[in-house]
Amino acid sequence: MATARRIHISSPEPSVFTDDVKPGSAxxxxxxxxxxLENHHIFFGPNKFHNHLTAQTLTLYSLGATPDELRTAYDSNKKRQDPALPVDEFIVLAMSDKSKFKDFLSDDRNYPNFLAFFQREIETKGLGETICEHLLTGDDHANNILVRMFSGYLHPLIRFGLGIEWGQPAIIAASLAESAVQEPVVHEYLLRAERTAKELPEDKKTQDAIGLLDEIREDETLRGAAQWADSNKARDGVLKRAPDEMNKYASRYAVHPATLDEAIAQMINATAYMTGGAQNPPKQVRFDFTFIHALNASVFFQSIKSLPYIxxxxxxxxxxWKVRCDILMYAAHNAPKLVLSPIMSYEDERDWRxxxxxxxxxxxxxxxxxxxxxAIANGQRICAPFEKGGRERxxxxxxxxxxxxxxxxxxxxKDHQSWVTVSGFExxxxxxxxxSGM
Structure with missing residues (x-):
């Protein structure tokens, strides 16, 4: 049985995308x-890259990896991880006081302390109440963690989604702890957009995420807000030089509860359009390394939708919030022209398996x-019931x-240049x- 401290992988729920899962791999x-969970830190190396071993294992398992293949992949990547840090019991106990909780945020040395804290919260209060109290109540405490979950190129959100997908409280505790040690880059952006959206009349709002991408592309002020020299093109570019313009588009995005399923599909389609379309013919096709995180995080919203306690x-x-982060990524990468011709003209097809x-x-x-x-395979599955409406929908x-x-x-x-970064810049x-031939 899966608990706040113990992971136990069993048969996936129907909402989870899998293909030929091997029973012996669980x-x-x-x-x-x-x-x-027990032996590695959440970041590794001097640049504090995110630990991807959870995502690696569950992704390969869901795609049909054998036990040996899972172990080989894990052994290959665990060598670069930093060891787990010790828990400071004094800090864990202090975190129970919400007035002191915020003093420990943004410091990755506190990751093991946050992990222990959230594990105890789940054990004491239950998973649903823990998620609602620390992410969704809308007070300063919950908002301070939630905005961090949507920071760090959505890595904490991806970990949270994996925990939800596979019913693993321990992974959800790790995602909350990971969120707590992120820098809250999108804090004011997300909360301001939410405030502004409440004041907008309904006829000024849209659920068309792709339409917002197109509008951002045409906005010269916003498209030029990020500069090549900016260290963080969202924080130092768009949110510094064009916060009002970005807020205008972010606050217009709104989802009607009655169309939540279609809105999830539209979000997935928009991230696929953004990720697959950010090309630069005649250059070889490459995918934007930041945009793929928006696409990868799209997988989990059908599972989140199924939760009874949210x-x-x-x-x-x-x-x-997810779509508002997606369109911020797009603007921060200089809103690249999105072209689908390389995809539509592709002929040599391998099958999914x-x-x-x-x-x-x-x-x-x-x-x-x-x-x-x-994420692409999942997108095909989720979007299929809606896509006959085409661009109009x-x-x-x-x-x-x-x-x-x-x-x-x-x-x-196939070569050492697998990705492009900030694809809107030449x-x-x-x-x-x-x-070839161009």
Whole structure:
């Protein structure tokens, strides 16, 4: 049984995207995830990269990895991780006082303390009450953690989604702890957009996320707000030089509770459009390394929607925050022109099973590509019931475009330049080769 301290992987829920899951892999996945939880820090290296071993294991497991393949992937990537830090019992006890809780935020040395704190909260109050109290009540305490969950290129949100998908309180506790030690880059942006949205008349709001991307692209002030030299192009660019313009678009995004399923599909479609379309012909197809995180985080919202202890209004709120972060990413990357012709013209198609096997056995995969592949496959599944309405209903990526995009993703990781970063800047493409014959 899965608890706040013990991981136990069993059969996935129907809402979870899987393909040919091997029953014998569940015990190995459980063992690996427990080992990672107990022995590794949430960041590694001097640049404090995020620990991806949870995402790696659950993604490969969901795509049909064997026990040996799971262990090989884990052994390959665990060597770079930093060891777990000790728990300071004095700090854990102090965190129970919310007036002192905030004093420990943003410091990754407190990750083990936050992990212990949230594990005890789940054990004492239950998972649902812990999530609602520390993320969703709307008070300063909950907002201070929630905005951090949407920071760090959505890594804490991805970990939270994995915990929800697989019914793992221990992973959810880790996601809350990870959130607590993130810098709250989007704090004022998200809360301001929420305040502004409450004051807007309904006829000024839209659920069309793709439409907002197109409008941002046409806004010269916003598109030029981030500069190549900015260290963090959201924080130092868009949110510093054009906060009012960004707020104008973010506050207009709104989801009606009655159309939540369609809104989730529209969000997924918009992230696929943004991620797959940020190309620069005639340069070779490459995927934007930041945008894939928006796409990867899209997978979990169907599982979040199924939770009985989260209200519909909070499910709407989480989705609205997700899209507002997606469009901020897009603006911060200089709003690249989105072109689908490389996807639509692709001909040499592998089937899904072939691509899943390629990623499971890829020798240098750190799970980013596998997560993106799974997100594309999930997108096809979730969007299919809605996409016949096409662009008028907020869907650009339709039909065979999903599997074509997945094939292009596989093709793009064949050399050392697997990704492009900040794809709206021409400087990001300088070292990329042109496509053959162009």
């Amino acid at each position: 015990p190995v996945a459980t063992e690996i995830l427990q080992e990672d 209200t519909t209004s909070d499910k709407v709120r989480l989705l609205e 072939t691509m899943f096997d390629i990623m499971i056995r890829h020798p240098n995969e750190d799970v980013h590509t596998a997560k993106t592949l799974r 907020g869907f650009f990526v339709v039909d065979s475009m999903w599997i074509k995009m997945a094939n292009l993703l596989i093709d793009s990781i 400087q990001a493409w300088i070292n990329m080769q042109n496509q």
